[in-house]
Amino acid sequence: MKKSLLQEFFKGFWEILPPFRLVLGLCPILAVTTLAENGLGMGIATTFVLFFSNILIALLKNVIPKKVRIAAFIIIIATFVVIVELVMKAYFFPISQKLGLFIPLIVVNCIILGRAEAFASKNTVLRSAADGLGVGLGFTMSLVLISSLRELLGAGSVFGIEVMWSGFEPFGFMVQAPGAFVCLGMILALINLVPKKI
């Protein structure tokens, strides 16, 4: 049964929500989620690359020979990553400095290559666009959720705005590497409690 365009879009929000349902792209979700602002920036950058690379790959799917498809995908994805790198440096310099190494690493984010191979190379342009945007926004949502939680507990604020009471002592653990792993593991367990199809 074929899904409607809207279903293709919304599946990224729950059914295959990365990185919980689709356990890919763990590096950015662990590394840049100490502040909600960073999580949001990373999410938008990834969505941009995913959306445009999905469209371009769906457009070219009949032209690219099977044997060199991965190489072609990598070139296309890397191009959009470099565009994001340059645009962020030009217009959002402070956040691009904070994300640093993890912006070029979007190129090896398995979600993007995974969607290119599993979806965009087999579907129409419109569907691939819906899929790319949906999965990208789902990923952004997850990033913002985890980073808000880590910032709330680790620094007592969300998006830089103090929200905890005045005597609150931040949990230093949450902003360190171990906190990232444990936090993600706990959220994953919570999500596992809810059925996949609602």
Next chain:
Amino acid sequence: MEYLVLAVNAILVKNILLAQYLGNCPFMGVSKKTDTAAGMGMAVIFVMTFATFITWFVHYYFLVAFNIEYLQTIVFILVIAALVQLIEMFLKKSVPALYRSLGIFLPLITTNCAILGVAVLVITKDFSFLQSILYAFFSGIGFALALVIFAGIRERFEISHIPAAFKEMSIALITAGIIAMAFYGFKGLDTSLKSILIK
């Protein structure tokens, strides 16, 4: 002595998996058995060192020379992808024994962000050629070490009772968190060593 400090830093203090969050997909993916984890670890050490060796030259003698450093990402990933292909073909033909043990891990390595990550890191850190190669080699060892420890613990999960919601990935992530916490105990070791050894 300087290289001892670098080794301690890359393997223990700033472990690429547990402190720098690079290469987590294979960390979760191929860590269910100790022997596959060891195989992946070896493959990573080998490719990481070799890839950094080449990308260092590419960066300074090609990108810098032609003033196109902004293409770093795209050029590095292509170099790494091509290199992995070449290594695979070479091993298949010349060292079949090694190919049998490492071969299946090689295609996975192209999208291992630790490889590209280290290649970019040594450039941003302004490392010399020797420093870069050693840093890549030690980072690979750190990766293999963390992976094997992790797989050793994960093997035990098969015979333990884990609540349904925590099965598979969830418990794996929490375990990784606890190992990361143990490694966090090495913090400061490298700077302390540096201040004694290098006057």
Next chain:
Amino acid sequence: MIKEYLKMIIVLTLIAAVCGFLLSAVKTFTFERIEEQILVNVKGPALKNVLSQSTNNPINDRLEIELDGIIHTVFIGKKGDQLYAVAYESEGNGFGGAIGVMLGIDIEKSTISGIGILTHQETPGLGSRISETSFTDKFKGRAVSDNFKVKKDNGSIDAISGATNSSRGVCSAAEKGVALYSKLKVEILKKINKRSDKK
């Protein structure tokens, strides 16, 4: 067979060419803005410190001055309409690598109006204390003709205890900087006078 290979090569080359073209277009479009952003975000805070009395925006009023084949970017500090100080970068070698220093000089009094550390790779907690104001303030108000060396080298600057090499790095940057001053001053005044003539 050959046709298939030919197709592969042609398609890949075409994709790469189109991508390359696209990237160079984006690069040219963003180039100036990126340079500007680096100035504002990396050098801005140091400049504010070094040219603390200026009422203008030193980044907007920067000049590029060529001296012996090297282009120096000079930031101009004005009180009202009157030029009072200039700032430019200099570099010295510390314990962990190069130390980038922003050097501000009061033109009226020929004294240092302040220095700020832009980049360094010194040991955290020890050498990194060169960026603290307790150290950088030691340079403030000294005449450009002063002897910028640490006391150990028969100079007049108190080194940070336990971080002599880092302190030496900053001193050598200051020394190199003031050595350029007299030549730079002539060029700067020439350029500024030319500018006001145009008005």
